[in-house]
Amino acid sequence: MDRDSAKFDEMRDEHGDVREAYSGYCEWYDGQEKGYLKRKDAEADETFRRTGITFNVYGENEAEERLIPFDMVPRIITAGEWRRLTRGIEQRVSAINSFLYDLYHRQEIIRAGRLPARLLRDNEAWLPHMVGLNPPGGIYTHIVGIDLVRTGPNDFFVLEDNARTPSGVSYMLENRETMMSMFPELFSRVPVETVSDYPRRLARSLAACAPECAKSDPTVAVLTPGIYNSAFYEHAFLADQMGAELVEASDLRVVDGRVQMRCTEGYQPIDVLYRRVDDEYLDPLTFNPGSVLGIPGIMDVYRAGGITIANAPGTGIADDKAIYSFMPEIVEFYTGEKPLLPNVETWRCADPESLKYVLDNLSELVVKEVHGSGGYGMLIGPTASRREIAQFRKKLEAKPQNYIAQPTLSLSTCPIFTKKGLAPRHVDLRPFVLMSPNGVDITPGGLTRVALKKGSLVVNSSQGGGTKDTWVLKE
Incomplete structure (x- = not known):
């Protein structure tokens, strides 16, 4: 048995029997001719190339744009599993929004001694300009991506919170469209919740957050840095799907107190x-x-209540991985409930005792920068060389407050399609959450990222990962 197959596999149990969630899919798959599936796999690649679904890799001399690999075997979640997840996600994003309001107002959580004040001092994500400012509708986190990992049948953990500008939703939508185009008969056999209405739900949620000065039919626009940004495809895609304007800074100016x-x-x-x-x-x-x-001047308009900015400036403090380590306390402080979705165990390297433990166990841990993202700036101890561990040790000793550490989890696996057949690979899941004064709206599904290399735990596209369609089964 190889390393991957020793983990919890979402398609098959320890006896090799197909799990309930995959029964309909496997019945269909087993009835397909392998040559047909290989042709469809090649067709999917061509579809993504033709559509232009690419991302940019910064800091490399090779071609700027790459195709994100797509795997045509879906990741499937039962209706019951999804119900449990949505309750935990809703609890968490509501707590994050309350936390952000508190941080930029009375800071009761710090006064209560539940969060160290040092986490705000010298933190680049903390914006003093937001202190005392009330965003329209009291919403800071209009769009949130919660990264989840699974280690067992009922064991889901939150790996990261993405409250600043979560990306990837266009891949969720294109993955589904591609699957429905290639295998329409499959969706008639397996009842799957829709994700295609996400742009409509996003437009509705954003409109509900319009400032009081807005007319009954508020104008929504997507601000992009431009065509050279790594996520430009997604910016243009969402604007088009929402029926919103896609704008750059040169298209905008402050006139008569409005943007x-x-x-x-x-x-x-x-x-x-x-x-x-x-x-x-x-x-x-x-x-x-x-x-x-x-x-120039948009923050003055924002302070005066003349525009809604989604997500609100300053939400990035909730993405900080040191803050993440306090999320159990944050959830309980603002909801009065224990977290329904637990964190991954985390050591804060700013704490001397935790730092000592991390330094003594570097070869067994995953160490991350508190402001890092995209799989950069991290050490995966079990797969790192002695030299890499020695180099990272020096970084930790020099600036321990810049890092947190976590155990190397036995992430669940889902099969991918290969020339030799199905093979298990590690996955995570990013559900997309919308928040407005009308409540929390969670699209049934999300973006499943998959580590295409055998044994790899890194699912980020910038590090060689791919994506899958995510199915939530109907009741």
Whole structure:
């Protein structure tokens, strides 16, 4: 038995029998001719190339754009499993929103001694400009991605919170469209919840967050850094699917106290700006003065209640991995309940005792930068060389507050399609969550990322991972 097959596999149990969730799919799969499946696999690759679904890899001399590999074997979740997940996700995102409001107002959680004040001091994601500011509807986290991992039949853990600008939803939608186009008969045999209405739900949720000055039919726009951004495809895709305007900084200016968009008849006010530009570049008059990606004066308009910015500036503090380690306390503080979705056990390297444990066990742990993302700046101890461990040890000793550590989890596996047949690979899941004054809306599914290399635990596309269609079965 190879390393991957020793883990919890979502398709087959320890006896090799097909689990309930996959029974309909496996019955269909076993009836297909292998040559047909290989042709469909090649067809999927060609579809993604033709559509132009790519991402950029920064810091490399090779071609800027790459195709994200797509695997045509779906990841399947039962209706009962999804119900349990949604309850935990809703609890968590509600707590995060309350936490952000508190941090930028009275900071009761710090006063109560449940969160160290040092986590805000010198934290680049903390924005003093947001202190005392009330975003329209009290919503900070309009769009959230919660990264989940599974280790057993009922064991789901939150690996990361993405409250700043979670990406990947366009791949969720394109994966489903590709699967439905290639295998329409499969969806008539297996009842799967839809994800295709996500853009409509997003548009509705954003419109519900419009400021009081907005008209009855608020204008929503997507702010992109431009065509060279790694996620530009997604920005353009979502704007098109929502029927919203796709704008760059050069299209916008502040006129008469409103952020307005240049159009053929002059300038038109924007009510809700779904920005895919980082805080630092959002307003050169408030943040980075050299930014050409933002709108001079937008923060003044925001403070005056003249526009909704989604997600709110300053939400990145909730993405901090040191803050993540306090999420059990945060959930309980704001909801009065124990977390329904647990964290992965985490050691805060800023704590001397935790640092000693991490340094003594580097070869067994995963160590991450508190502000890191995309699989960069991390050490996976069990697969690292002695030299890599020695180099990382020096980084830890120099700046321990920059790191957290976690155990190497036995992530669940799902099969991928290979030339030799199905083979298990490790996966995670990013459900996409919308929040507005009307409540929390969770699309049934999400983006399943898969580590295509045998034995690899890194699912990020920038590190060679791929994606799958995620099916939530209907009742």
